[in-house]
C-alpha cells in the first residue's frame with residue numbers, strides 16, 4: 001500500500017519529532033515537514049531530512065514577513081534547487097498579519113515568480129487573503145499548489161478548482177461547521193490530507209500525522225464509501241498531484 005501523505009505538518013514544533021514520525025510510520029503516513037524560514041528548513045533537513053517518510057519543505061511564513069530581510073529571500077531562492085516541496089508560504093490578512101500585507105505580497109510574488117517554484121508541489125496559507133492568494137497562484141500557473149486549511153468564502157472555491165488548485169483537510173476541519181461546509185463543496189478528487197500539527201489540535205491534544213486515519217473515516221462517511229475506497233481515492237489524488245510537477 002502507498003503511504004498516505006500529511007501534506008502540512010510543523011514537525012519541529014513537537015517535543016519529540018522522532019516519536020511522532022515513528023507513530024506516523026506505524027500508521028503508514030509520510031510527512032511533509034513545513035518550515036517558516038530558510039534557517040528552519042536547513043535545520044530540519046539536517047536533523048530529520050534523511051529519515052524515510054519525511055519530506056522537508058522550504059518555506060517563508062507570511063506571519064513572519066515583518067522579520068524577513070532581502071537576504072532571507074535571497075537565501076530562500078538559493079535553496080530552491082535542493083528543495084522537494086515548498087511551504088509554508090502564502091498570505092495572511094487576518095488581524096495578526098494585516099499590518100505586513102505589503103511585505104507579505106512582495107515575498108509571495110517573488111517566490112512565485114521564480115519558475116523553479118512553480119514546478120514543485122507547494123502548501124499555501126491564505127487566511128483572510130483568499131482572493132489575493134488565488135489570483136497570484138492562478139497567474140503563475142503553479143503546477144501543484146495546495147490550499148492548506150482553507151477558511152475563506154465558499155464562493156471562491158469554484159475559482160480555485162478552475163485554477164487547478166488542491167485543498168488539504170485536517171482533523172480539526174472535520175469537526176467544525178465551516179470545515180464541513182467546505183468538504184461538501186469540494187469534489188473528492190481534489191482533496192489531500194494534512195494535520196497542521198502541533199499547532200492545530202485534535203480534541204484536547206495537538207494533532208499528529210497518525211490521526212489521518214480518523215480523517216479518512218470521516219471522509220468515507222461523507223462520500224458514502226468504505227474507508228478502504230476513501231483511502232484509494234486519496235492515494236490516487238496524491239499520485240496525480242505529484243505527477244503534475
Ligand SMILES: [Zn+2]
Pocket residue numbers: 008010034088196
Ligand atoms: Zn501551518
